[in-house]
Amino acid sequence: MSRIAGKLSEGLNWVVERIVAVLMLALVLDVWIGVIDRYVFHWQLPWPEVLARYLMIWAAMLAISAGIARREHIGLQGIISKVPDRFRRPVLLALDAVTFALFFYVFWYGLTFAATGANRQAMIFGITLYVPFLSIPVAGAICAIQTLLVAVRDQGALIVPQADGMVE
Numbered sequence: 001m002s003r004i005a006g007k008l009s010e011g012l013n014w015v016v017e018r019i020v021a022v023l024m025l026a027l028v029l030d031v032w033i034g035v036i037d038r039y040v041f042h043w044q045l046p047w048p049e050v051l052a053r054y055l056m057i058w059a060a061m062l063a064i065s066a067g068i069a070r071r072e073h074i075g076l077q078g079i080i081s082k083v084p085d086r087f088r089r090p091v092l093l094a095l096d097a098v099t100f101a102l103f104f105y106v107f108w109y110g111l112t113f114a115a116t117g118a119n120r121q122a123m124i125f126g127i128t129l130y131v132p133f134l135s136i137p138v139a140g141a142i143c144a145i146q147t148l149l150v151a152v153r154d155q156g157a158l159i160v161p162q163a164d165g166m167v168e
Contacts, residue, residue, distance in 0.1 A: 006153040061135045062138075105140075110133075114134045
């Protein structure tokens with residue numbers, strides 16, 4: 001079960017990291033267009049700043065799950081490293097449970113938040129704010145799933161996957 005959860009976590013993280021990379025590339029290109037617009041051509045395009053905001057929110061929200069998959073949250077690592085060895089497993093399991101509950105809460109209430117965005121208009125694009133607001137429940141769901149997979153993968157042991165696929 002641990003191996004299956006690890007593979008699923010790895011696969012989910014692989015997909016999310018590629019999506020974040022594409023969003024970041026789009027963000028860099030968008031900001032570049034905004035700079036060229038402002039300082040070279042003086043077109044005064046209204047959309048680069050707004051698009052950059054939406055791209056940044058989506059990328060940042062999705063990137064949280066990558067940190068979860070690698071257990072790279074410095075605050076949680078700091079707490080766990082100060083706990084005596086015999087208490088680490090229950091503390092880590094408790095932290096995983098609290099983290100899962102938090103992200104499930106973000107997902108659940110993010111659905112209502114996104115629904116309110118369907119009734120609001122983005123002035124520049126003429127679209128509803130549903131898609132930008134959807135970043136909250138989507139990221140919450142992915143983070144909750146990733147937390148559950150990592151908890152099953154590690155089973156209370158502090159196992160941190162490395163970039164080369166090995167575990168520490």
